[in-house]
Amino acid sequence: MDKLEVPIFYDDEPDFMEHDYLQDVEYEYEYEDVEKETLFELYQYCLRPTIYDTVLYLLPLFISTIIFRLCAYSQHISHKTFHILSILIGICNIYRYVAECLYTLLILCTISYVTLHIPKKYCKYVGIFLPSLFVITYCEFSMPSIIWHKVRGVVMTVAMKTISVGIDKSDTNNPPNIYAYMGYMFCSVTCLFGPWISYKDYISIRHVTNQDKWWILHIIQYALLSFLFLSISNCWAQWIINDTSWKWLLAYKDALSFRMSHYFISYIASSLLLLGGFPFALSTIVKPLQIELPHSLVHVVICWNVPMHFWLKTYIFRPSIKYLGKFGAVTMTYLTSALLHGLNFQLAAVLLSLGFYTYIEFQLRSLLANIFDACIASKKCIKAKCTHTYNTHNSWWVFLTNVMFSGLSIFHLAYLGLMFDTSELQETGYSYIHTIEKWSQLGFASHWVVFATYCIYFLMR
């Protein structure tokens, strides 16, 4: 072993003392700190793998959708065969992507189909909801959280479909046959990423071909946009807003990344819908521009998921407004939405907050619109039929007020969306503590602002 006390000198610098380097020490190297990733690195490490992976991952889905389209448009196969093929393709897709929930879905569909045949006097309105809510609750508590968080969206879409069929049937009293029903439930186009489409839309794909000749261009456009949103969500957002920025900017970044991720999924779903042969009118799921530069929070809620909004409005809000009144109906709608999304505290907190926010914003803005006789209500005035004297075209302060409300909405959105971050929890679902912690970091600012807004409304009323 070497002796420790004697330092080991390298012996090739005998002439060291002669050099007078000590006199002229210069710090001639001023290196700039390269804090940011270069564009090339971004491409290399983020953009390329992200896009490449996702394309590979989604390719089977697109291929199966093309097969579905061929089946749907083929006149040689009977309706029954088409529905059976649709079930088979759908089950293949579910098996490929979310095999964990296959049995759950089969059970849910079977139970709900059976409940369709229970005479109306035994099974009132609420009975239609019970199977879905039961299955969702069961999944929430029995499935491992990672798996449940993965399949949540799929189960939710099917639950929405069963409920919508149930309610439609209770009006017409004409239950669909089992093949068509199951074909609708497992329709490979919508089973994975949604959106909800109505039973009628599904059936009519066999009868009318109402796609224009540019359908393929629309598909490409949707697909390209979806990958653009994906790249923003994964890469650009992180690249533009540094991790050391101001906390509200960081909140905005996380929320932006979450929103972009939603656009990505929605646009993929849109392109799948078109590719599957559904009409162009159905394919608008989300309106990114309306959300990024929102007129009001109400608009954001509407544009966030158009089919879901339609579903909630038709099947929850309208029926319940008779019994519960307006505020009750709004609460009921958001509650149902939260239940459908799984009994997740974070989502429930965000959705219920959104419910109150939109309610207060709506009330205050319609009050203001009446008082000042100006187009500053939550809903945009239709240009030709504006009943107010002042609008954005003839007076600047209307425009300014609207811009202010937009800014307020952006602020609220950043606050509500920031907790869908890329932390460890993203795979298991975000916990109660995570939500409260994130919000308390920002001092619950947005909730206070809403409270203040409500006070203003209360005083003015």
Next chain:
Amino acid sequence: MRLWVLIGALAVAINASIAEITRNKNRGRGSMWWGIAKAGEPNNFLPMSPASLHMDPTVYATLRRKQRRLARENPGVLMAVARGANQAIAECQHQFRNRRWNCSTKNFLRGKNLFGRIVDRGCRETAFIYAITSASVTHSIARACSEGSIQSCSCDYTHQSRAPSTTRDWEWGGCSDNIGYGFKFSREFVDTGERGRNLREKMNLHNNEAGRAHVSSEMRQECKCHGMSGSCTVKTCWMRLPNFRVVGDNLKDRFDGASRVMVSNSDRVRGNGNAIVSNSASNSVHGHREGLGRRHRYNFQLKPYNPEHKPPGPKDLVYLEPSPPFCEKNPKLGILGTHGRQCNDTSIGVDGCDLMCCGRGYKTQEVTVVERCACTFHWCCEVKCQLCRIKKTVHTCL
């Protein structure tokens, strides 16, 4: 028969002694490649072609024979190594800007060590220098690899699953092997000459490995979930090469908690610090002969000097002897002393005037500095600034 054995033994002995002589002559040359940082224009490598860097005798003088061979057989690496060396110096000077020893380099002269004779001592500072240079080469080679400027390192696009444990784990589609190449190359290039025969060489090897381990462990996979309303139906992942500042920060932390060691005989198998290398089988550094003996080089366990301490882990820095005082000028060790250094009169840390000036006191001057100020943004896209004269109070050690 016996004669042959005798002759054979003799030949081996002679060979060994010759090797011993050359080794002694070349002692310390393992770290001479640092000098490559000052070859050519340091800030502006672009106009210089790789060929000219090849021919540059000052560059060649700093390299050992094996390093020259590596450079010859892997065109393009020399630039990356040079960039890495510069990056290491910059980072070292950044990390130590407020300390008595501020990682100063001397003007490069033939046959001299870039950081001066401080590296002759097996102290903490030396440990840091070795670790940061090795880390920097790994980092810089990996980056050059991904940029495609090293010919022998081709991107391996057949995506390999990195963690086959979970069910449908994510498979990376990107260039998966750069960091592995950087790691391997750094071992070949940086560790040349450190055979681990004596304690000092073991220390160097350990610190070099620690630097590399920091780079590869900071190379991280980031994932994001996509799905309806925040569910996780689709998961996409990507890789991020660490910002070198992060590596520098981590190494500085290890510097503060470095462990003093002596050697023990027990071999060990190194942990997961270099798991990434074993995964990457496709790329190989040209001219790379990995035998059992070379593997063996990294299998040693250093024993802590204080037996009550934990043995150092693969990412810890190790040193052999306490650091010399850096207060006074010591030409024998190449220490500049803190005379004339700027200090902070309000700080109580090492950059504060009390500690920095070693109690010698300091003088305070008012200096006018010309700075850019009142910058305004002009559409589009230009920032215009004015030059302001600002009076600053500067404290310098006596």
